[in-house]
Amino acid sequence: MSSSAPKVLARAFRQAKKPSVPRLKPIQCIGSLCEPIRSFSTTRQRWEDATEPSHKVKYTTDMYPTLKRDPRFSEITPEHIQFFKSAIGDEAVVDGVTKDAADDIEAFNSDWMRKYRGHTKLVLRPKTTEEVSKILKYCNENKLAVVPQGGNSGLVGGSVPVFDEIVVSLSRMNQIRSFDDISGILVVDAGVILEVADNFLAEHNHLFPLDLGAKGSCQIGGNVATNAGGLRLLRYGSLHGNVLGLEAVLPDGTIVDDLGKLRKNNTGYDLKQLFIGGEGTIGIITGVSVFCPQRSKAVNVAYFGLPSFEHVQKAFREAKVQLGEILSAFELMDGQSQGFVHQVTGNKRPLEGDHPFYVLIETSGSNGEHDNEKLEQFLEYVMGEEIVSDGVLAQDETQVRSLWGWREGITEAIGHFGGTYKYDVSIPIQDLYKLVEETRERLLSKGLIGDDDSYPAIGVVGYGHMGDSNLHLNVPVRRYTKEVEEAIEPWVYEWIQKRSGSISAEHGLGIAKKKYIGYSRSENMIKLMKQIKDLYDPQGIMNPYKYI
Numbered sequence: 319m320s321s322s323a324p325k326v327l328a329r330a331f332r333q334a335k336k337p338s339v340p341r342l343k344p345i346q347c348i349g350s351l352c353e354p355i356r357s358f359s360t361t362r363q364r365w366e367d368a369t370e371p372s373h374k375v376k377y378t379t380d381m382y383p384t385l386k387r388d389p390r391f392s393e394i395t396p397e398h399i400q401f402f403k404s405a406i407g408d409e410a411v412v413d414g415v416t417k418d419a420a421d422d423i424e425a426f427n428s429d430w431m432r433k434y435r436g437h438t439k440l441v442l443r444p445k446t447t448e449e450v451s452k453i454l455k456y457c458n459e460n461k462l463a464v465v466p467q468g469g470n471s472g473l474v475g476g477s478v479p480v481f482d483e484i485v486v487s488l489s490r491m492n493q494i495r496s497f498d499d500i501s502g503i504l505v506v507d508a509g510v511i512l513e514v515a516d517n518f519l520a521e522h523n524h525l526f527p528l529d530l531g532a533k534g535s536c537q538i539g540g541n542v543a544t545n546a547g548g549l550r551l552l553r554y555g556s557l558h559g560n561v562l563g564l565e566a567v568l569p570d571g572t573i574v575d576d577l578g579k580l581r582k583n584n585t586g587y588d589l590k591q592l593f594i595g596g597e598g599t600i601g602i603i604t605g606v607s608v609f610c611p612q613r614s615k616a617v618n619v620a621y622f623g624l625p626s627f628e629h630v631q632k633a634f635r636e637a638k639v640q641l642g643e644i645l646s647a648f649e650l651m652d653g654q655s656q657g658f659v660h661q662v663t664g665n666k667r668p669l670e671g672d673h674p675f676y677v678l679i680e681t682s683g684s685n686g687e688h689d690n691e692k693l694e695q696f697l698e699y700v701m702g703e704e705i706v707s708d709g710v711l712a713q714d715e716t717q718v719r720s721l722w723g724w725r726e727g728i729t730e731a732i733g734h735f736g737g738t739y740k741y742d743v744s745i746p747i748q749d750l751y752k753l754v755e756e757t758r759e760r761l762l763s764k765g766l767i768g769d770d771d772s773y774p775a776i777g778v779v780g781y782g783h784m785g786d787s788n789l790h791l792n793v794p795v796r797r798y799t800k801e802v803e804e805a806i807e808p809w810v811y812e813w814i815q816k817r818s819g820s821i822s823a824e825h826g827l828g829i830a831k832k833k834y835i836g837y838s839r840s841e842n843m844i845k846l847m848k849q850i851k852d853l854y855d856p857q858g859i860m861n862p863y864k865y866i
């Protein structure tokens with residue numbers, strides 16, 4: 319080991335020889351590292367916080383006055399309400415049409431980022447697939463526009479209405495239908511919350527093959543509808559591979575009964591793939607069957623400070639070479655992002671001093687001794703080569719969660735000041751951080767970033783799933799303004815197009831990126847997508863004004 323090896327890392331390195339604690343042991347508080355990891359709060363809880371009044375969120379229609387309500391859609395009448403009550407029960411209808419239900423409906427109208435706000439007066443909360451079918455058939459026949467809503471944690475404004483579209487909330491469809499611990503196949507209602515499913519699987523020594531900061535709120539139906547990527551795609555792959563079957567309802571009420579449990583099934587077109595990442599534009603997902611891997615017995619997490627993005631790339635290459643099959647996450651965080659988490663949570667930083675970059679590495683394997691040996695060799699190498707400047711290694715479950723909190727807490731921390739312009743992009747790895755630097759320079763040169771209230775923007779932050787070449791470029795702002803938006807868009811999309819990247823790596827298109835899809839998809843591809851949309855939803859009632 320190099321004599322210049324950082325003290326904390328050297329100590330952690332020695333302690334790493336102890337067997338790691340399995341992830342699901344009861345958490346015990348140890349020193350300064352005992353902080354909650356899941357700092358994410360649900361949308362509804364946010365609105366209950368008096369310091370964040372929902373009325374401050376501007377209507378999408380005021381922010382984007384060129385958007386016009388599609389005159390093909392009917393207005394909701396008391397007769398429509400009557401039908402819905404008879405079809406799914408009074409308790410399942412949040413009716414703001416025939417009475418004042420503004421307070422009950424507000425959380426369904428406004429998105430997590432406080433950026434988009436609709437005007438709906440009707441929320442429907444079905445409990446069964448048959449009820450969803452009755453709702454959509456009626457909406458289709460009566461030309462009533464619909465927005466499917468899961469946990470409302472989406473980051474592109476797809477989950478909330480723009481005008482008076484009816485919100486169909488899946489939250490009451492929350493049953494785990496079956497689990498087979500031999501095949502690892504889980505079948506759930508679409509409204510099951512991701513964390514609930516993962517906790518259930520933990521009791522059976524399995525895990526959900528997707529994990530993300532919003533896991534306490536987002537629903538599996540929403541995850542599938544957005545094709546969410548998350549923190550461990552590097553290891554477990556995308557939902558396009560892990561979703562084995564799907565049940566959905568088309569606008570005309572047809573139930574797509576493809577809830578198969580087979581890993582192999584080459585009998586015809588794989589139509590379920592259209593719903594994965596379809597963002598509720600061709601139908602409502604009501605059930606999902608997912609292949610879930612065995613939960614790893616040994617999980618280790620290390621958190622490093624690094625001097626430059628070149629060093630981050632070297633560390634990544636080395637992690638792949640040396641940790642290969644046990645590497646389950648490699649997450650990038652820049653110094654500013656960690657500064658914001660520190661500022662907002664007040665939590666003690668894992669490392670002393672400021673570093674330009676931070677990386678969180680997670681390994682998951684079945685043999686603690688073997689994993690520790692590999693990790694030791696890796697640590698020895700990155701320290702000896704001075705690739706990392708400093709680091710800590712979690713010693714138990716509490717510390718694992720605490721270190722993850724520095725990564726998962728970023729989204730919420732930077733949204734704390736007012737709002738965030740969010741760009742979730744895929745670009746070749748060597749250019750990943752250049753985008754953050756050039757955006758920062760651009761906003762500074764336009765006088766849009768500063769320390770006091772006269773400046774709309776607070777900074778420019780970069781973090782993300784480095785293992786998947788997926789960067790989250792975020793601009794935290796005191797308020798959403800046209801100057802900031804116009805300084806970034808479409809400049810940022812042109813930047814990405816020049817490098818053959820994707821303008822949406824994992825968050826989807828929603829309303830935020832609808833008009834920019836051409837930067838990542840050819841005219842032919844967009845035409846084919848529109849054909850699919852017209853085929854499944856000829857009246858255009860499903861999540862209008864968004865996607866394509």
Ligand SMILES: Cc1cc2nc3c(=O)[nH]c(=O)nc-3n(C[C@H](O)[C@H](O)[C@H](O)COP(=O)(O)OP(=O)(O)OC[C@H]3O[C@@H](n4cnc5c(N)ncnc54)[C@H](O)[C@@H]3O)c2cc1C
Pocket residue numbers: 358430465466467468469470471472473476477488508529530531532535536537538539540541542543544545546547548549597598599601602603604729730824825828861
């Ligand atoms: C703190 C935080 C961290 C996040 N981290 C990640 C991350 O790492 N990776 C990532 O990919 N995303 C991330 N997200 C974004 C978001 O959590 C995901 O997009 C998630 O999959 C959305 O699920 P949801 O249930 O909240 O869906 P919603 O937000 O309710 O809806 C999202 C879209 O799916 C549609 N939809 C929802 N349910 C259904 C259904 N049953 N049938 C058809 N359409 C439906 C909606 O109409 C909408 O277009 C994060 C968000 C937050 C707030």
